[in-house]
Amino acid sequence: MSTEVDTVEKQRYDIAAIRAQFPILKEQVHGRPLVYFDNAATSQKPRRVIKAESAYYATINANVHRGVHTLSTLATEAQEGAREVIRRHINAQHAHELIFTSGTTAAINLAASSLGQLLLQPGDEVLISGMEHHSNIVPWQLACERHGAVLKVIPITDSGEWDLRAANETISQLANCRMLAVAHVSNTLGTINPVKELIAGAKERGIVTVIDGAQAIAHLDVDVQDLGCDLYAFSGHKAYASTGIGVLYGREELLERMPPWQGGGEMIDQVTLEKSTWAKLPFKFEAGTPHIAGIIGMGEAIRWMEDYDKAAMAKHEHLLLEHATQELLTIDGLRIIGTAKEKVGVISFVIEGVHHYDLGTLLDQQGIAVRTGHHCTQPLMERFGISGTTRASFAPFNTIEEVDAMIAAAKKAVKMLR
Amino acid sequence: MTLDQAQQELIDEFALFTDWQDRYEHLIELGRDLPLITPEHKVEGNLVRGCQSRVWLHAQPLSPSAPLGVARVVRFTADSDAMITKGIVALLVRVYNDRTPDEILSGSTDFIDKIGLREHLSPNRANGLSAMLDQMKRYALAFSG
Numbered sequence: 001m002s003t004e005v006d007t008v009e010k011q012r013y014d015i016a017a018i019r020a021q022f023p024i025l026k027e028q029v030h031g032r033p034l035v036y037f038d039n040a041a042t043s044q045k046p047r048r049v050i051k052a053e054s055a056y057y058a059t060i061n062a063n064v065h066r067g068v069h070t071l072s073t074l075a076t077e078a079q080e081g082a083r084e085v086i087r088r089h090i091n092a093q094h095a096h097e098l099i100f101t102s103g104t105t106a107a108i109n110l111a112a113s114s115l116g117q118l119l120l121q122p123g124d125e126v127l128i129s130g131m132e133h134h135s136n137i138v139p140w141q142l143a144c145e146r147h148g149a150v151l152k153v154i155p156i157t158d159s160g161e162w163d164l165r166a167a168n169e170t171i172s173q174l175a176n177c178r179m180l181a182v183a184h185v186s187n188t189l190g191t192i193n194p195v196k197e198l199i200a201g202a203k204e205r206g207i208v209t210v211i212d213g214a215q216a217i218a219h220l221d222v223d224v225q226d227l228g229c230d231l232y233a234f235s236g237h238k239a240y241a242s243t244g245i246g247v248l249y250g251r252e253e254l255l256e257r258m259p260p261w262q263g264g265g266e267m268i269d270q271v272t273l274e275k276s277t278w279a280k281l282p283f284k285f286e287a288g289t290p291h292i293a294g295i296i297g298m299g300e301a302i303r304w305m306e307d308y309d310k311a312a313m314a315k316h317e318h319l320l321l322e323h324a325t326q327e328l329l330t331i332d333g334l335r336i337i338g339t340a341k342e343k344v345g346v347i348s349f350v351i352e353g354v355h356h357y358d359l360g361t362l363l364d365q366q367g368i369a370v371r372t373g374h375h376c377t378q379p380l381m382e383r384f385g386i387s388g389t390t391r392a393s394f395a396p397f398n399t400i401e402e403v404d405a406m407i408a409a410a411k412k413a414v415k416m417l418r
Numbered sequence: 419m420t421l422d423q424a425q426q427e428l429i430d431e432f433a434l435f436t437d438w439q440d441r442y443e444h445l446i447e448l449g450r451d452l453p454l455i456t457p458e459h460k461v462e463g464n465l466v467r468g469c470q471s472r473v474w475l476h477a478q479p480l481s482p483s484a485p486l487g488v489a490r491v492v493r494f495t496a497d498s499d500a501m502i503t504k505g506i507v508a509l510l511v512r513v514y515n516d517r518t519p520d521e522i523l524s525g526s527t528d529f530i531d532k533i534g535l536r537e538h539l540s541p542n543r544a545n546g547l548s549a550m551l552d553q554m555k556r557y558a559l560a561f562s563g
Contacts, residue, residue, distance in 0.1 A: 030438065355500035357471040362502075364537070365438040373470050387499075388470070416443060417501055 010309040013316060018308075019397045021046040032367030035402045040187055040346050040393030041371050042237045043218060045301075049240055052300035053293045063289055065266065079292050082299025083282075089302045090232070091223040092249050096281040099248045099255075100290050104214040105135040107233035107248035108181070110285060111210050112139035114258040115179060115231075119208065122148030125177040127170065127207075129193075130156040130383055131186045134376040136212040140181055152177070156383050160189040160338035168201045179208045184216035184232075188375040188391065189338025190321075190346030192220070199228045208254070214238055218395075219317065219344040221310055230254050236294060241301035245294030248285070255281050262287040313396040317345030320394045320403055327407045331414060337389050345394035348375075354417050356390045362413035363390075368406050421521050424513045425529040432533035441534055442502065449504030452511060455495040466553050469546035471500030473507055477557035480516065491516045492561055494554065506530075506538055507550055514554055519562035523555055 011017075019025050022044045027034045036044060056078065062071035064079050080095070087095045101107040120126070126140050130153050137151075144151050152174060154167045162182075171177060180202045184195050199209045210231040216222055218239035224232050231254070236245040250258070260267055260278055264287030269277040278284040305313075324347050328334055333352030351359065360372035373388040374381045381388060392406060419427070435441045455464070459476040466473040475496045494511045498504040509530065514522050527547055530539055538547050 355471055355503075357500040358502045361537075362442060365442065387472075412439075416439070416446065 010312070011307050013309065013312045013396075015316070015397065015399060021048070021304075022397055023047055023050070025397060029367040029369070030365055035368040035398075035405055037392040037394065037398065037402070037406060038369045038371050039218075039395040039398075040190075040215060040238070040391065042243065043240050043395060044397070045242070045297075046240055046304050048304050049242075049297045049301045053242065053297040056293045056296045061292075064292055065283075075292055078299075079290065079295050082295045082302075085299040085302050086247060089222075089306065090217075090249060091225050093225065094252055097249055097252050097255065099250065099282045099285040100295055101233075101246045101248055102244050102291065103235040103237070103246035104212060104233045105139075105246075107246050108135055108210070108212060109139045110248055110261040111231050111233065111250075112143040112181075114261050114285075115208060115210070116143030116147050116149075117259050118257060119178045120144070120147035120149045121176075123176055124149040125152050125174045126150070127152045127154065127174065127177050127180045129154040129162050129167070129182045131160065131162070131189060131191065131377065131380050132181070132183055133187050133212065133214070134378070135214075136181055136183060137379070140179075149178070153379075154182070156380065159340050160186065160191050161340045162193065164194050164197055167198055171201060171205065171207070177202075177205065177207050179210060181210040181212065183212040183214075184222070185213075185219065185344050185346075186338065186377075186380075187215045187346070188348055188377045188380055188389065189340065190215075190343040190348070190393075191338055191340040192216075192342040192344060195229070196227050203228060215344065215346075218305070219310075219314060224249050236298040236301065239298075239301055240304060241298040242291070242294040245291045245298050247298075252281065255285070258285075260284050260287070264288045266290075308396070314344075316396055317394045317398075320398055320400065321345045321347060323400055324392060324394075324403045324406070327403065328410070330407075331411060337384055337386065345398075346391065347393075348389040348391045350386055350389050351414060354414055356388045358417050359390050359410065359413050362416060363406065363409050366405075366409040366412070368409050370406070421513065421517060421525065425532075428509060428512065429529060429532045432535075435534075442505075445505035445509075445535070446501045447505075448508040448512070449498075449501050449506075452497070452504055452508040453493075453495045453515070455497045459495065460497060466546075466549050468549035469498075469503060471498055471503040471546075473498045473503055473546070473550060475507070475550065475553050475557075477554070477561070479561040490561060491518055492522060492554075492558055494557075503546060506535070506547055509533075510547075510550055510554065519558035522558035523562070525551060525555070527551055 024044050060074040062075045064076040083095045154162045154170050185192050202209050209229045211229045213232050213234040217234040230251050232249040237243040267287040269279050335350050337348045356372040371391045455474050455476045460474045464474045464476050466475050477492050477494050480491045480493045494515050496507045
């Protein structure tokens with residue numbers, strides 16, 4: 001199938017052309033064509049990104065920032081060029097507001113550790129929601145433990161959302177809330193959360209806001225200034241770039257006040273054996289040699305995304321989501337977990353009498369890659385009274401035919417298992 | 419039947435199946451024949467750690483009062499909430515049930531590869547499979563000597 005969208009500058013939404021850019025889609029699994037529905041775990045990589053990274057290693061590999069030689073200059077230019085591309089993409093005010101980390105997890109650990117040190121006093125509160133990934137729970141638990149603060153949780157509705165009014169009510173009941181950390185998009189449910197509105201309410205109370213954008217960056221137009229958040233974390237690998245690279249965006253004024261997280265090379269101004277002073281932003285937070293190839297690849301991945309109309313991609317993913325929802329519900333005893341009105345192309349479900357592990361294994365035998373388990377959201381699983389789900393998550397290169405193949409494979413599996 | 423013979427028997431049995439569906443149907447069938455753990459032993463403490471599905475494993479020495487010089491053997495019972503996992507644990511139980519602690523301690527999961535279920539040996543999933551065998555070995559160790 002192909003969905004065509006009229007735009008002047010952007011490339012047409014030609015699904016065959018998009019598929020041709022992902023070398024992995026030619027692979028077979030158990031002798032069948034790969035159907036990759038695990039995009040929320042990690043996205044596949046377009047050839048352009050793979051090429052950009054290997055070109056870095058083949059032609060300009062050198063350590064950045066400190067070298068006086070030509071390759072070091074070229075590598076530095078490529079890395080800082082990528083930082084600028086990503087800045088523009090998320091509409092940050094300054095490129096130095098983007099800190100490169102190893103991923104969203106490291107970004108949130110940086111945020112929790114540094115903000116904890118800066119702001120948390122015994123008895124203070126940190127607010128998260130009940131649908132957070134463990135990466136947006138555990139770092140805050142550690143910070144709370146370290147500083148004697150308390151972790152509070154915004155409750156989740158049966159449809160897998162937090163109700164904005166209820167969330168604001170939770171905030172208003174907290175006397176000493178210093179930080180709010182929530183996901184822009186739920187990895188398990190696909191729910192798109194009204195973070196902008198929640199941030200506005202939190203800011204009025206002087207609460208520092210941290211957004212886990214891991215699942216948003218590939219699907220939504222993220223504008224950090226419009227959102228009004230203080231910090232925003234995301235990974236490269238969920239948006240067509242490599243594993244091992246991510247970004248923590250932070251407002252300049254706040255980053256200036258935050259203490260460094262890790263010490264090492266690149267992050268210092270002066271070092272004496274008694275005391276060190278810190279480099280300016282963003283280097284204060286970038287100890288050690290960065291993942292230069294990954295950064296360059298991330299810049300290329302953003303450029304690749306920008307070549308397309310994101311709205312057209314979102315529309316296509318929504319089409320897949322609607323079709324999958326409708327067809328999955330024809331399976332006897334199937335229940336969808338996460339029925340929010342606003343969702344990205346993620347669908348989680350359970351089937352009565354069928355264990356998700358069994359279903360995932362039998363789908364794999366038929367060439368279909370889905371994720372099964374608790375998706376690193378055990379508190380959310382507990383909220384729904386389940387041990388795990390089967391999750392299909394879509395990308396712009398997936399097709400309606402692939403969704404149909406998954407439905408047929410699932411029906412076959414259910415027949416074998418009942 | 420020796421340990422090797424028991425493993426070979428399973429390899430031969432699975433060799434009859436040419437496609438994945440028959441292989442998995444047989445595995446699920448074997449799971450249905452698994453000597454089930456009794457409710458009083460199906461407890462948190464008997465859960466095997468490291469599996470995506472839950473696996474309970476219990477063992478007891480058979481004829482614990484056997485005279486000196488007579489090898490004691492170990493009898494396993496188990497269960498799982500996933501049918502494929504139950505089939506996998508059934509394979510292990512079929513091979514290692516009523517074996518001496520020494521036999522169990524020398525055991526490996528290599529035969530799983532030969533019966534065409536290699537995917538369960540990858541570090542990704544094998545957490546489950548190797549964790550099951552490790553647990554069996556811990557029981558065997560406890561009953562040896």
